[in-house]
Amino acid sequence: MKRLLKYILIASISCVFLIYALMSGFLWWSEANLPKDSGLGSLHINSEEQHKLLLIDSGKEGLKRRIDAIESAQTTIELEYFIYELDLASQIITQKLIEAASRGVEIKILVDFSAPVFKLRPQYASFLNKYGIKVRYYNTAPLFQFINIQHRSHRKFLIVDSKTVITGGRNIGSDYFDLSTHYNFLDTDIQVTGPIVKDIRKSFNSYWESSLASEPELITETITGFVNQTEVKRVLSSLDAQIFPKAEFECNNIDFVTDSPGLELKNRKVYSYLENKLASAKESVFGESPYFVLRPDGLNLLASLAERNIKQTYLTNSLYSTDAYYTVSAFLPVADNLLDLGIKLYLYNGKALEPDHQSRWGLHAKRAVIDGRHTLIGTYNIDPRSANLNSEVLISCNDNELLAKRVLSSMKSRRKNAWQLQDAKSDVYTVITKEAAWRQKIKMLVVLPLAKIFDFLL
Incomplete structure (x- = not known):
């Protein structure tokens, strides 16, 4: 019996490593075989012209600013999102888009076709089409193309009249705008008004015209109750x-x-930009990310900063506050290494910043301040998926101490509702799993070995 169990264990471990090897090979192969576009491609645009920025921390403000932007539109609106829900917040946005379309505004919506979160199905696209609103899906590869479907567009834009854009961490859904009674995200957007918005719109068009974007089949199925007017x-x-x-x-x-x-690894512009930006740090880095999954190259980058005595502080989710327990499984094994480097780590405790909110809260902002003067806000999570698989976007305002000070103040405010991992000798597991339900702890521990092996997919 013992021998049989031994063989089963060996076979199981062998299967895991075989799958890992196959997936790694397919990932390399897919880089050469996924559709490529000869259009705009990756972009890094710098402008020294004057731009107006509006920092948006509150979810309800994020919804209000989007409504205001849509209502101000005169000619065009482009939306690009990873998630477009069918809940109350999305109904509000949809209603405002319909009103804009009735004024003659040309509207396009590009939504990623990620199976676990995709909601804007063809019947809803058909409903919008009746009002002249065009919808396309990004990367509709079937599920059996396991590697191809790993590439997702994680970009988030609301572009109005080529003049102003709202981008950042928020998707279109109630939990991004403080409207959920169960779980809400603490997030951050930035609204940019100025010449660079024309380049952002060109980038949207490159995705809209991409061979990976497709039009849904329009159907005649009747939709009732899509927009709850009373709510x-x-x-x-x-x-x-x-x-x-x-x-x-x-x-x-x-x-x-x-x-x-x-999926072109050689052309991952956002990751290379971040790498260079961090390498240029002279004094400090304060970052916020919902996930903190590091492979050896990422760990080495942070270690190189520590060797230069760069003060590093990072705020991320605990097991209790996260919406993705498997990312905590990947974070747990490297936490000690980060603490050994002298990096300060804070884990959000899931509480609301305002006492009248009773739901559970989690971080979802993707932002950083470098040297107290450079502010970065975008869609990039600190994980291999953002680095290697997803399409991301980033806005960086350089040499602006006023904006940096405001963003730092916001991150420090959220840090007050966080538990600090004191040092590598402390009980890291206890802090990471504090207040989490036992089911969450079990799930985290069960996937712990797999999270380490398949971290490049997280």
Whole structure:
């Protein structure tokens, strides 16, 4: 019996490593075989012209600013999102888009076709098409093409009249706009107004015209109750009654960085930009990311900063606050290494910043401040998926201490609701899993060995 168990264990481990080898090989192969586009490709645009920036931290403000932008549109609106839900927040956005379309505004929506989160099915695209709103899906590769479907567009844009854009961590869904009664995301957007928006729109068009973007088959199925007018009016009335102080700034040195359509490892512009930006740090880095999954190259990068005595502080989710327990499985084994480097790590405790919110909260912002003067906000998570598989976008405002100070203040405010991992000798596991349900702990531990092996997919 013992011998049989031994053989089963050996066979199981062998299968895992075989799958790992096959997937690694397919990942290399797919780089050469996924559709490529001869269009715009990856971009790094720098502008030293004056731009107006609006920092958006609150979810409800994020919804209000999007509504205002849509209502101001005169000619064109482009939306590109990883997730477009069918819930209350999305109904509000949809209602405003329909109203804009009725004014003659040309509207395009590009949504990623990731199976686990995809909601805007063809019947809804057909519903929008009746109002002249065009919808396309990004990367509709079938599930059996396991490697091809790993490439996703994680980009997030609302572009209006080629003049202003809202980008950052938020998708279109109630949990991104403080409207969920169960779980909400603490996130951050940046609204940019100025010349660089034309380049951002060109980037949208390159994805819209990409061979990876396709039009859904229009169907005649009737949709009822897609927009709940009563609830929409209630939320709109509530938003109108609130005053959102504007955190406005000017930026005279701004970078827009994005990846090209398709899975081309040699052309991962966002990761290479971040790598160079971090390498140029002289004093400090303060970063916030919902996930903190590091492979050896990422760990080596942070180690090189530590060797130069760069003060590093990172804020991420605990097991209790996260929406993806498997990323915590990947974070747990490297936490000690990071602490040994003198890096300060804080794990969000899942509590609301305001006492009147009772739901569980998790971090979803992707932002950093370098040397107290360079501010980076975008869609890039600290994980291999953002580095190697997804298309991402990043806005960097350089040499602007006022904006950096405001973003630092926001991150430090969230840090007050976080547990610090003190040092490598402390019980790291206890802090990471604090207040998490036993089911979450079991799931995290079960996938722990697999998370280490397949971290390049996380």
